[in-house]
Amino acid sequence: MASAIFLLIPALAQLTAAAPIRGAVQPSQPDASITLTLRLGDGRRQFRPGEIIPIELEFSSLTPKRFSVDGATYDRSGRLTIDEFVIDRIDDVSDQMLDYFGSIGGYVGGGIRGMGVLGEKPFTVQLELNEWFTFDKPGIYTLAVKSRRVTDESVTPHAVIPIESNTMSFEILPRSATWEAAELETARRIVDAKQPPLGARAGCRMMRFLGTEDAAMEMIRRYGADTDQGCDFDYMAGLFNASNRAAVVRAMEGGLRAADQPVTGSYLRTLSTLSVYLQHPEFRPAQTRETKGRLVAGGELSKRSDLIEAVMSEYGDILTAVLSNKTDRARAITLAEAQTLVQRQPSARSAASRDQLAAAFLDLPVERQANLLEYQWRTVAGPAMLPALRRLVDAPPTNAPSLPDLALRRLAQLAPDEARPRILREIQNPRRGATLKTLGSLSDAELPDLDDALAANFEASNSEIHAALVQRYATRKLAQRILASADDKIGRMACSQQTSIVAYFLGIDEATGSSLLDRAMTSRATGCWRFLNQIADVRMTPVVETRAIADLDNPDPDVVIAAVQTLGRHGSPAALEPLRTAFQRWHATWAGRAAELAYSHVVERPNARQAMVEDAFRQAIGTGQGWLTRASELLELQSLCVTDNCRTQTDYMIHDNDTRIMLWSINEPDESQIELAQYRFTSIAALKEKVARYPQGTAFILQRSANEASDFTATMSELMAFAASRGLSIKER
Secondary structure (H helix, E strand, O other): OHHHHHHHHHHHHHHHOOOOOOOOOOOOOOOOOOOEEEEEOOOOOOHHHOOOEEEEEEEEEOOEEEEEEEEOOEEEEEEEEHHHEEEOOHHHEEEHHHHHHHHOOOOOOOOOOEEEEEEOOOEEEEEEEHHHHHEEOOOOOOOEEEEEEEOOOOOOEEEEEEOOOEEEEEEEEEOHHHHHHHHHHHHHHHHHHOOOOOOOHHHHHHHHHHHHHHHHHHHHHHHHHHHHHHOOOHHHHHHHHOOOOOHHHHHHHHHOHHHOOOOOOOHHHHHHHHHHHHHHHHHOOOOOOOOOOOOOOOOOHHHOOHHHHHHHHHHHHHHHHHHHOOOOHHHHHHHHHHHHHOOOOHHHHHHHHHHHHOHHHHHHHHHHHHHHHHHHHHHOOHHHHHHHHHHHHHHHOOOOOOOHHHHHHHHHHHOOOHHHHHHHHHHHHHOOOOOOOHOOOOOOOOOOOHHHHHHHHHHHHHHHHHHHHHHHHOOOHHHHHHHHHHHHEEEEEEEEHHHHHHHHHHHHHHHHHHHHHHHHHHOOOOHHHOOOHHHHHHOHHHHHHHHHHHHHOOHHHHHHHHHHHHHHHHHHHHHHHHHHHHHHHHHHHHOOHHHHOOOOOOOOOOOOOOOHHHHHHHHHHHOOOOOOOHHHHHHHOOOOOOOOHHHHHHHHHOOOOHHHEEEEOOOOOOOOOEEOOOOEEEOOOOOOOOOOOOOOOEEEEEEEOOOOOOOOHHHHHHHHHHHHHHHHHHEOO
8 A cells, every 4th residue: 555655656746846848948938027827727637538627828917008818718710729739748649620620621710709908917718628639548748838819019010929838737547437427427417407507518518528439429319409509519529539430420320310310411511521531531630749739721621522512412312311200300400401401402302392391390499490580581481481480470489589570570571461460460569579670571651550559659668669660650640749758868768769769750850850869969878979870770861961971070989980880871972072071181180190090908099999980981981882982982092091901901892893793692672692892782772773873884794602592583684674774784694
């Protein structure tokens, strides 16, 4: 026993006083006033293989108001690269995410991140080392971090300061089947509970990193079923991390046929990618010191996407053949996810698949129903959806307040005569979750028969939807009642309600509307005075344009931004010259003072907001809907820029060919994606308005996205006829 204790002492000594890492630069900081302390997040120094290893990066500085710290803990690509982890036993760890990154062709950075300011107190970033490395071999590991999170904001341009941490050691214990089984059971309970503070994802991540075959089988079973809990990425990553890839592929292939297994697009692509790697191990990225823990672009498999697509097609055929054998819920989820794949195939099959999904729609989880209705409506739109929409409107689930409103909106698009009486009832008594986008969709300019209900509802609650419905449908006869209820609240109301009421009066009584607008914009009881553009978004009138032009010289930059945005979005052609003149005045004031406009988290720069004023001018003049700005005018606009960002962004707006129309998707009335030079449109009507501003004789080239499966025949005919009527021409390429 004594000998065992003595043998333990050297190991403990190693954990508490780690030797320097081979090849690592010891902390000799570029700025001695900045330190980075690396430590284990929970104080433990021993972990099982597959156990989450929390670490903390604590940044501190003796110099106040100079250094900021990027607090990002994730990136949309799936891996942060802002830190470099230096491990002494790098050859004994693996990075199974390399296969995933090697199979995709591009990366999307960014993501929500907090920023810390050093000086008064340290700033700590919490991470999990498992995101970068898998530790399978027992023993002691020594770790240090090289970080590029710190920025010196006292200089222009801001400079990133590389910082190196202390070294720290921890021990990986031998595998324990008992511990692994208990850990998996804990993860199951967390996911099934779906309760804070941990939430489902904490359990998903435990399964992801565990690395056992049992964990892999559990993730396969849940893959797709737990999609609405945000677990799909973790399950995908966990399956790439599985040690027995052949077993994973066999099990996932079995899932295609399993009655209760939903098969999502992510499931299908993960299976296909893993299958190709099994067939072509030569495509796997090398596990080297230079690649582990990094985001290595340009993997071999990313260049052979045709192989993945071919395998996906084979698996898709299997799935189609067994779809009728799946349970209602599994079939509904599978259809919802697979519809994007079906759209690439012949239209008859696409229509049949859409009808199948519509028939199974009510078997989907409510979160998926809402997502399909709001963001993926085209995958289900059609007469077969009418029974489901009626049910959701008339007998909606209690746990999804937005769902009946979405269903009513789509019902109005498919069967407007059937939806109208339902919308009229909703207007009189809006339920929780009701929106003006739905209830305001009737073609009527006014609803005189509902005047009393509109006024009574507003008088009773002054709520956002009630105020919006007054603006949308109330007649002039209600003016006195609405004014009596709102008059003493103007300047103190919530911004959305105040916007609706001011817009209502601007539409029916210019003098009263102008008076209310002045009061709303001069009151400082709330922050609504900064949002003239919101009123213009609801109702643009000459009174609003006059106010916006006057505000271009306001000393408050937020007021100027709102005025510029108002004129850019809704201004008449006559507003362009005041905008240009105001930008010239702005340029004369700030030329040569770009450093004052640079935003800083730590250095107080009172004029930094002026950079947003500059950008508002750039966008309004360069992309305003009320006028046409071509390449020569954009070059003139660029000459007024003070900051490098403004010049760069204007460069992006300049097109060699400013007569190319790109139709990315057509989803009327206001959810289309269309481009013409630097302009972006959400409807054909907005595109027509811009095309009409080009000089007669202009010839446009029309292209459409290769991924867009809609029938554009009617749209193209409409655009060509419109152009011809104005002495223009449009040809399809």
